[in-house]
Amino acid sequence: MSSPSSSRTMRAVQYDKYGGGAEGLKHVEVPVPSPKKGELLVRVEAASINPLDWRFQKGVGRPFLPSKFPFTPVCELAGEVVELGARVSGFRPGDKIIAVNFPGSGGLAEYAVVSASNAALRLPEVSAVQGACIPIAAATALMALRTAGVGLDAGDGPAKNVLVTAASGGVGTFAVQLASLAGHHHVTATCGARNLDLVRGLGADEVLDYGTSEGTALRGPSGRKHDAVVHCAEGFPWSAFKPVLADKGGVVVDLTPRIASVAVAVLHWLCFSKKRLVPLIESPKKQDMDALMGLVVQGKIRAVVDSRYPLSRAHEGWAKSMSGHATGKIIVDMVEEAE
Numbered sequence: 202m203s204s205p206s207s208s209r210t211m212r213a214v215q216y217d218k219y220g221g222g223a224e225g226l227k228h229v230e231v232p233v234p235s236p237k238k239g240e241l242l243v244r245v246e247a248a249s250i251n252p253l254d255w256r257f258q259k260g261v262g263r264p265f266l267p268s269k270f271p272f273t274p275v276c277e278l279a280g281e282v283v284e285l286g287a288r289v290s291g292f293r294p295g296d297k298i299i300a301v302n303f304p305g306s307g308g309l310a311e312y313a314v315v316s317a318s319n320a321a322l323r324l325p326e327v328s329a330v331q332g333a334c335i336p337i338a339a340a341t342a343l344m345a346l347r348t349a350g351v352g353l354d355a356g357d358g359p360a361k362n363v364l365v366t367a368a369s370g371g372v373g374t375f376a377v378q379l380a381s382l383a384g385h386h387h388v389t390a391t392c393g394a395r396n397l398d399l400v401r402g403l404g405a406d407e408v409l410d411y412g413t414s415e416g417t418a419l420r421g422p423s424g425r426k427h428d429a430v431v432h433c434a435e436g437f438p439w440s441a442f443k444p445v446l447a448d449k450g451g452v453v454v455d456l457t458p459r460i461a462s463v464a465v466a467v468l469h470w471l472c473f474s475k476k477r478l479v480p481l482i483e484s485p486k487k488q489d490m491d492a493l494m495g496l497v498v499q500g501k502i503r504a505v506v507d508s509r510y511p512l513s514r515a516h517e518g519w520a521k522s523m524s525g526h527a528t529g530k531i532i533v534d535m536v537e538e539a540e
């Protein structure tokens with residue numbers, strides 16, 4: 202029997218130049234890729250669109266990323282292993298996995314190759330949709346809390362006042378749940394008026410509407426100052442955070458670092474500042490993916506899913522992500538379409 206990658210073609214969604222947004226995406230039939238050394242060929246069940254995917258298309262990594270056109274976007278996915286490249290251990294055909302494929306991407310297709318080192322076996326109780334939200338969104342939330350010194354267990358460091366901005370987004374919904382897990386931290390969150398109840402339901406103690414003066418001031422009625430900030434929103438200068446950080450010191454983990462914020466962060470680092478901005482770019486860790494899947498299985502966290510699209514309507518999910526108004530994660534769901 203021939204392997205899936207030997208001669209077959211597959212449906213994929215690609216773009217062939219920078220820019221163009223959802224209209225720049227093309228539905229194409231292309232060869233199934235072949236796994237190279239250390240890679241897995243995966244039949245994609247669900248892929249999750251992240252803002253980084255369309256920022257690549259906009260040219261944020263120009264001229265290095267994407268490395269070539271046409272390019273099949275989307276890095277975060279869940280699927281089934283169908284073929285192993287050379288020197289892969291720990292996986293077998295038929296294994297269900299979750300993976301992040303950065304910067305190679307390839308998730309908007311029926312098959313994708315991923316590095317085995319960036320994949321984790323999916324627990325049977327974790328659905329493809331839930332699994333596809335873990336490698337970037339949930340793992341980034343976990344890493345941001347860790348970087349800010351926020352322990353997930355009551356015995357894991359002191360209780361902190363934690364602020365999560367854009368708490369209704371893909372990362373923020375996980376950050377609020379993780380920070381609220383043990384119940385000892387006080388979690389303040391910002392989101393739009395329509396999501397106040399959702400975010401409160403995820404465990405936030407105080408929820409601020411970003412359209413109000415409290416929301417823009419990043420400080421709730423309790424008046425608490427923050428020890429740790431998971432900053433998922435955009436457009437806040439350092440001066441917005443400084444007055445709302447704890448006097449003894451506080452850390453703002455910036456998930457969308459720009460040149461100006463990196464310069465501020467370097468200054469803080471050089472000056473040993475008590476109040477610090479820390480830029481963070483997630484690098485996936487298998488043990489984090491495993492731990493997060495465990496929390497999903499225990500019912501302690503869940504992916505909030507904004508919307509699901511079959512591959513034939515992936516451009517609609519792309520446009521929704523680009524709007525900046527998703528509530529939770531946007532899924533492109535290959536299996537649903539095949540059923």
Ligand SMILES: NC(=O)c1ccc[n+]([C@@H]2O[C@H](COP(=O)([O-])OP(=O)(O)OC[C@H]3O[C@@H](n4cnc5c(N)ncnc54)[C@H](OP(=O)(O)O)[C@@H]3O)[C@@H](O)[C@H]2O)c1
Binds near residue numbers: 368391396411
């Ligand atoms: N550094 C890394 O490794 C890494 C990894 C993943 C993501 N990120 C970055 O982290 C950021 C968040 O990602 P995401 O996937 O969570 O984004 P997302 O899902 O697209 O976020 C959308 C949500 O943000 C809310 N929002 C927008 N502006 C807001 C504001 N000023 N205050 C409060 N809420 C606001 C929106 O609410 P409304 O609809 O009500 O406006 C919407 O619910 C993105 O910039 C992404 O690129 C970085």
